[in-house]
Amino acid sequence: MDISYQLAQLAVQQATQKAEEMKVPVNIVVLDTSGYMKLFVRMDEAFLGSIDIAIQKAKTAMLFRMNSEAVGEFLRPDAAAYGLENTNGGLVGFPGGKPILYNEAIVGYIGVSGGAVPQDALIAAAGSHV
Template sequence: MITSLQADALIAAGQTRADALGIPVNIAVLDAGAHLKSFTRQDGAVLGSIDIAITKARTSVLFQIPSEAVWDYAKPGAPAPGLENSNGGLAVFPGGLPLFGADGALIGAVGVSGGAPSQDHDIARAAVAALIR
């Protein structure tokens, strides 16, 4: 289970990295059941990216892998083409990362949206690095 303290630490670290890059983003932290635990929309972050941040985190928590890795299963010719249309819609591009506790169990996921996909991924990695275990 991810705690509020852990979720807040992820949000703070993500905001710090986004500020360093000069990119206002939306950051969502979900628990292992894919329910919203914490969220922030930085000043100037695009409104349309709110849902994308949450969906990136949801994609990661549902499949327990980075959001962009789901594309390897969903793309044409892959084992499950069209998978991105399942579960109410998935985000199969960078910016969503699963979160694992000290025992290796899934505790949630973080999703970031508002910058380029590579920037969102960078910010998500910075958030995950701040996970208090």
Template sequence: METNQKQAFKSLYQAIDKANEIGVNANITILDPAGHLKAFIRMDDAFLGSIDISMGKAKTAMLFRMNSEAVGEFLNPENKTYGMVNTSGGLVGFKGGVPVKSGNDIVAYIGVSGGSPDQDFEIATAGSLV
């Protein structure tokens, strides 16, 4: 299912509202189901270094159709998946990347970086239901 512009911006604005509510200046990335950039914002004063992290979280969620921290469980050294983190141009296995759903359908992926992993997850979750 293709992400339409209305869904992408609804997700983005919901995430921005949550970021403002909790006082985090975040980078927020929205990818369509195929992993192509649909929307992005670097909120005022968000860290420049977090741009790639937000994109990486969204991409990681897209590649495995699950939250980025769930992918992170596979990346733990005790799972003997050495090198997996370096596949697909790099995976980001901590909180802040989630599928965006409309009903039961995944219509996009959101990645957020700028706060703590828990704050990024809270912001991403706010943008994950359209």
């Protein structure tokens, strides 16, 4: 099943609420299971450079059906997967991209960028179960 507009709104609502509590302005994107954009919000004062980072984090998670930082393990210099990061138009391997689960199935992917990396990860986690 692919994410509905309604569930995507719920994921973004949960994530923006967390971001507001933490007072961290971020960009949040929801992609469907094929990587097409379903919903995107840029909170006021969020970095312009984080728009693309949020999208790329979610896309990286989608391409391998795992958290963006799990893909990042293969991007470490000592993983010796030379050039992997340049595939698929560029991979982003640090926290903030996650599958969105609904009834224990992946229905989409969320990407968050704008705060410190652990903050992005917490905000993404807040939107990862709908």
